[in-house]
Amino acid sequence: MNIxxxxxxxxxxxxxxxxxxxxxxxxxxxxxxxxDREVFADIITxxxxxxxxxxxxxxxxxxxxxxxxxxCLDSRRFLRVMIWRIAPxxxxxxxxxxxxxxKQTIRFLIAMLKSFRLGGFNxxxxxxxxxxxxxxxxxxxxxxxxxxxxxxxxxxxQAKSSxxxxxxxxxxxxxxxxxxxxxxxxxxVLARYPLVIPAINDFQVIYSxxxxxxx
Numbered sequence: 610m611n612i613x614x615x616x617x618x619x620x621x622x623x624x625x626x627x628x629x630x631x632x633x634x635x636x637x638x639x640x641x642x643x644x645d646r647e648v649f650a651d652i653i654t655x656x657x658x659x660x661x662x663x664x665x666x667x668x669x670x671x672x673x674x675x676x677x678x679x680x681c682l683d684s685r686r687f688l689r690v691m692i693w694r695i696a697p698x699x700x701x702x703x704x705x706x707x708x709x710x711x712k713q714t715i716r717f718l719i720a721m722l723k724s725f726r727l728g729g730f731n732x733x734x735x736x737x738x739x740x741x742x743x744x745x746x747x748x749x750x751x752x753x754x755x756x757x758x759x760x761x762x763x764x765x766x767q768a769k770s771s772x773x774x775x776x777x778x779x780x781x782x783x784x785x786x787x788x789x790x791x792x793x794x795x796x797x798v799l800a801r802y803p804l805v806i807p808a809i810n811d812f813q814v815i816y817s818x819x820x821x822x823x824x
Contacts, residue, residue: 610670612751614759617665617677622658624674625667626650632746635784642807644713645706651699653744654679660690666763668747668756676747678760682773684734684742716807723805723812732802732819739775739821741768758794768824775823782816796820 617625630646633639639649657665657679664680681687708714724730743764747756768776780787782801792798797820804817 613669644711675751680743720805727803739777741776
């Protein structure tokens with residue numbers, strides 16, 4: 610099957626949001642951890658589709674979007690835009706959709722609070738060395754075909770041509786396949802941070818791995 614890698618187009622937005630929600634939790638649908646896929650997709654993808662689409666790459670097979678890489682060349686700008694422009698809109702939409710009235714959302718927020726108390730969000734990323742970041746998602750049936758590596762190479766080429774010295778990403782430590790993939794293509798571990806997630810009857814502490822790579 611021929612896989613085409615190309616820059617993002619606005620018509621790709623619904624497909625990217627769907628893949629994001631379908632593979633949100635270790636390749637499983639977001640509903641396992643969060644109750645509203647539209648709000649979740651807003652949080653995860655809206656900066657890249659709406660504010661930095663030139664750094665978003667798409668993998669297409671027979672006219673179908675089967676994977677994507679959301680990239681950002683300036684993480685400081687990302688934080689500013691998220692805080693002042695995106696977050697208020699997401700909060701308003703979540704309230705209107707009744708997200709905060711759902712039991713699953715409350716458990717998710719409790720897990721985030723527990724993570725904060727454990728220092729899971731107290732992350733020190735040397736943005737002078739690694740100003741760029743990325744996130745990647747591939748549909749389940751298309752994994753293992755080197756699509757992820759090809760998308761990474763496209764973004765690395767773009768970042769280097771823009772004078773970016775390095776890039777970072779995060780992955781769950783229990784996502785062994787993803788961690789092995791990132792390490793195989795040259796990422797190294799900078800730090801690990803505790804992350805609390807909702808479990809069936811309680812909460813589970815796992816670790817989020819911060820990976821970095823010089824370009």
